[in-house]
Amino acid sequence: TTTAADFLPAHRDIESLRTAAASCQGCGLYQHATQTVFGDGPRDAKLVVVGEQPGDKEDTAGEPFVGPAGALLGRALTEAGIDRREAYVTNAVKHFKFVPPERGKRRIHQKPSRTEVVACRPWLVAEVEALRPHLVLCLGATAAQSVLGTSFRITQQRGQLLEWDVDAAGVVTDPPAVLATTHPASVLRARDEDRKRAYADLVDDLRAVARALS
Ligand code: URA
Ligand code: SF4
Numbered sequence: 001t002t003t004a005a006d007f008l009p010a011h012r013d014i015e016s017l018r019t020a021a022a023s024c025q026g027c028g029l030y031q032h033a034t035q036t037v038f039g040d041g042p043r044d045a046k047l048v049v050v051g052e053q054p055g056d057k058e059d060t061a062g063e064p065f066v067g068p069a070g071a072l073l074g075r076a077l078t079e080a081g082i083d084r085r086e087a088y089v090t091n092a093v094k095h096f097k098f099v100p101p102e103r104g105k106r107r108i109h110q111k112p113s114r115t116e117v118v119a120c121r122p123w124l125v126a127e128v129e130a131l132r133p134h135l136v137l138c139l140g141a142t143a144a145q146s147v148l149g150t151s152f153r154i155t156q157q158r159g160q161l162l163e164w165d166v167d168a169a170g171v172v173t174d175p176p177a178v179l180a181t182t183h184p185a186s187v188l189r190a191r192d193e194d195r196k197r198a199y200a201d202l203v204d205d206l207r208a209v210a211r212a213l214s
Contacts, residue, residue, distance in 0.1 A: 002026055004122040012126050014043055021094060027119035029095035029112070034059045039090025039127050046213055047087040048133040048176070049073075050124065050143040052183060056107050059096035064089045069185040073139070076184065076199065080206030082213075087137075090127055092146040093120045117146050128164070128176065136164060136176050137209055140183030147178055154180055159205040161212055177212055181205035 004026035009016045018038045024030060037054035040063055049065075057067030065073055074084045093116055098107040112120075124146060128136060138144040144152045147164060157180065164175040182205075187198045 001119075003119040008122055008126060012130055014039075014127065014130050017123065017126050017130060021123055024094070024123070026122075027095075027116045029093065029097050029116055032098070033095040035062050036094050037062055037064055037091065037096070038094060038123070039088055040064055041088030041090075042086060043131065045086060045088035045131060046134045047082065047137060047209065048128060048131060048135070049087050049089045049137045049139065050147065051089070051091045051139045052142040052185075053091050053093035053109070053112050054096045055109050055185075056096065056098070059098075059107075064091055068188060069183070072184040072187060072199075076203050076206055079203050081210045082206060088127070088131055088133065090124065092117055092124060092143045094123055095120075112142060114150070117142060121146050132174065133176050135209060135212055136178045137206075138178065138180040140180075140186065143183075144180035148180065152180065154182060158182065158201075159208055161208065179205065179209055179212065 004024055007020055007024045007026055009020040021036045021038050024036060037058050051065060054064060055067050055069065058064055077084045093112040097110045097112050099110050101107045136147060138147050141154050144154055148162065159179065159181060162178045164178050182198065182202055187195060187202055190198045
């Protein structure tokens with residue numbers, strides 16, 4: 001089967017990866033999305049932030065986390081003492097997956113399948129290998145399971161400082177630390193009475209990231 005691995009360039013710096021990813025057909029998601037939304041941020045970033053997949057706004061803009069979840073993420077990072085502009089921000093899956101919208105309605109995001117996450121993983125691994133960050137922050141189960149495997153449980157292991165699992169396709173030397181927390185979109189979706197706590201828990205985990213980076 002075809003995956004992103006079939007589209008990886010021979011020379012893998014962030015610019016050549018971004019260029020190659022623009023024409024990726026490693027799974028079916030390129031067919032309906034507007035464009036590949038590759039990672040974005042400084043080449044010397046010590047922190048790589050991994051979301052699930054681009055949303056409606058990101059699909060149109062071509063940049064990760066520019067919609068409502070991105071605004072909440074930026075606010076939470078600031079509160080934890082982390083400057084978003086110093087982080088490289090990307091997603092486990094690089095094309096927007098959505099339910100076909102009714103006329104005039106906005107497109108509703110659909111969770112990527114395990115097959116799509118696995119197909120797209122070579123881009124994420126290549127980004128991390130090119131950047132060599134100190135820490136990879138996974139937002140939500142999709143990102144965490146792409147990096148740490150399908151047995152990873154956010155509810156039980158969020159906020160823990162772990163290490164990137166070294167595998168044949170993965171990071172070979174000097175693996176970065178990994179920490180997983182909830183996705184900012186889940187804070188936005190939380191019921192009114194739960195939202196404050198969900199946000200505070202997210203900021204707590206981001207403070208652990210700030211400590212690990214200092
Ligand atoms: N949610 C994500 O997981 N990633 C984005 O880029 C935007 C929203
Ligand atoms: Fe390629 Fe990933 Fe897009 Fe699928 S989602 S086409 S693997 S970039």
